[in-house]
Amino acid sequence: MSHTDKAPGQEPVISNFIRNIIDDDLAQGKHSSILTRFPPEPNGYLHIGHAKSICLNFGLVQGDAAYPGQCNLRFDDTNPEKESTEYAESIQADVRWLGFDWAGEVKWASNYFDALYGYAEALIQSGKAYVCELNAEQMREYRGSLKEAGKNSPYRERSVAENLDLFRRMKAGEFPDGSKTLRLKIDMASPNINLRDPVIYRIRRAHHIRTGDTWCIYPMYDYTHCISDALEGITHSLCTLEFEDHRPLYDWVLDNIDIPCHPRQYEFSRLELFYTVTSKRKLNQLVTEKLVAGWNDPRMPTIAGMRRRGYTPEGIRLFARRIGISKSDNHVDMSVLEGAVREELENSSPRIMAVVNPLKVTLTNYTDGVTGTRSAGFHPHHPEFGEREVSLSPEIWIERDDFSDAPPPGWQRLTLGSEVRLRYSYVIKCDEVVRDAAGEVTELRCSIDHDTLGKNPVGRKVKGVIHFVAAADALPIELRLYDRLFTVPRPDAMKDDTGSEIDFKTFINPESLSVVTGYAEPALGKAQPEDRYQFERIGYFCADRHDHRADRPVFNRTVGLKDTWSK
Structure with a gap:
């Protein structure tokens, strides 16, 4: 019973510097429509940082705030050892789940391998590329540093004919992996290290997920990216700020080949979300070292993990709007993401009662035919969600935290001799407390005021209200109580007293998951995988996407009713 997962629609336009650029371009007639792209590498699952980029690139051309135009989905599949069909399929599913779709067929950089090779030969023929035999260590030595200019490779002045011959033989598989590269001939003294004769092709015998073993040379990202943009006619190539220093190379390549389109690259700040990591390498470590249950573990910042936890597409899109697009640092606390998700779930999730930490209560004067029940709506503001009968039985379950032997000042829940109202x-009134041999409370014996169903008691005020589940028809449920995966805001930026980095895995939260058995109203038995609910007074929960079954209900805690992390 979920009432969410709507496509982008009535969402406010929030101006930013990229929208200002597009407004100017359209007003000046540079473009009549725009074409953006989202170009992930299929080497892992998408995470919350990618969600920001998806919402930007697709959001510019889809929804009520859209410009005329389209957005491509293009896989940068130039690194075959790390890429897989599984990742590519998961990325497509994530984009669609977030509420977006791409123009036409999925694009692949490998679609352009022949064209990229042709442009490389043209660069050789114009004297702007050469085959180099320096190994990786030598190349680093020759490159120089931020303070020192680099040195020309001893192979830089080879003739065009020799370079063409060697490059064609590289393609034909005559040389071993890593023995030769093709480099651009730009400027080894450039203050921008990216322009110091960057490598644009390397020899690598690796099976490719789409081209198989056709190629044994593969183009580098910086070379592939700009040409792919141009071949597709991208108008605005949007990427994060770490690529700002790569923009001169992007422009140099397009200025030095015969290609009719020259897209413009614009950079925005990447998202740095506290209490998690978004490095694919580090996320992969968590998975391969079995510190989490997989890429879709609900503690992971992956879109698949957030979906399984119960986050909604609307909540993630709301988060993306709130953090905005700028060039300023985008360090964001986890509470901002959780707040956006909570706000969306508040309006869309049916309410139901469930007990997470059960304590048995016996209603000593429960009487068949006298003790009654009431119906209750699933949402106070959405009568269309329907209602259910809230049953009562001689024994009920309440939250153990709703009883106290030594209540603090202002306590309004149960204690010996006090009264509370059962929700609906x-x-x-608590008349007796039953304990085991160790003194632990095992049962409360309470009496019903039968004159208070749907009305206030006469002559006294009862302020406290607690939720409960009737034991007679309670639905046993497995509850997975998820919390933040790390105990510090920036686990991958921590250093010891000597200034050395501390392994980010040191800060994994040992209490990031606890699994308990609770009880819920029988109406929850109709839940389907991914249905989301508010468990009253506890938080928001989602039926697990993979493990939930009618005969074994499993619910994941999505987020609490309020932010309690800092308390």
Whole structure:
């Protein structure tokens, strides 16, 4: 019973510097429509940082705030050892789940391998590329540093004919992996290290997920990216700020080949979300070292993990709007993401009662035919969600935290001799506390005021209200109580007293998951995988996407009713 997962629609336009650029371009007639792209590498699952980029690139051309135009989905599949069909399929599913779709067929950089090779030969023929035999260590030595100019490779002045011959033989597989590269001939003294004769092709015998073993040379990202943009006619190539220093190379390549389109690259700040990591390498470590249950573990910042936890597409899109697009640092606390998700779930999730830490209560004067029940709506502001009958039985379950032997000042829940109202039911009074041999409370014996169903007691005020589940028809449920995966805001930026980095895995939260058995109203038995609910007074929960079954209900805690992390 979920009432969410709508496509982008009535969402406010929030101006930013990229929208200002597009407004100017359209006003000046540079473009009549725009074409953006989202170009992930299929080497892992998408995470919350990618969600920001998806919402930007697709959001510019889809929804009520859209410009005329389209957005491509293009896989940068130039690194075959790390890429897989599984990742590519998961990325497509994530984009669609977030509420977006791409123009036409999925694009692949490998679609352009022949064209990229042709442009490389043209660069050789114009004297702007050469085959180099320096190994990786030598190349680093020759490159120089931020303070020192680099040195020309001893192979830089080879003739065009020799370079063409060697490059064609590289393609034909005559040389071993890593023995030769093709480099651009730009400027080894450039203050921008990216322009110091960058490598644009390397020899690598690796099976490719789409081209198989056709190629044994593969183009580098910086070379592939700009040409792919141009071949597709991208108008605005949007990427994060770490690519700002790569923009001169992007422009140099397009200025030095015969290609009719020259897209413009614009950079925005990447998202740095506290209490998690978004490095694919580090996320992969968590998975391969079995510190989490997989890429879709609900503690992971992956879109698949957030979806399984119960986050909604609307909540993630709301988060993306709130953090905005700028060139300023985008360090964001996890509470901002959780707040956006919570706000969306507040309006869309049916309410139901469930008990996470059960304590048995016996209603000593429960009487068949006298003790009654009431119906209750699933949402106070959405009568269309329907209602259910809230049953009562001689034994009920309440939250153990709703009883105290030594209540603090202002306590309004149960204690010996006090009264509370059961949600949607009667006022009850605690008459007796039953303990085991160790002194632990095992049962409360309470009496019902039968004159309080749907009305206030006469002559006294009862302020406290607690939720409950009737034991007679309670639905046993497995509850997975997820919390933040790390105990510090920036686990991958921590250093010891000597200034050395501390392994980010040191800060994994040992209490990031606890699994308990609770009880819920029988109406929850109709839940389907990914249905989301508010468990009253506890938080928001989602039926697990993979493990939930009618005969074994499993619910994941999505987020609490309020932010309690800092308290």
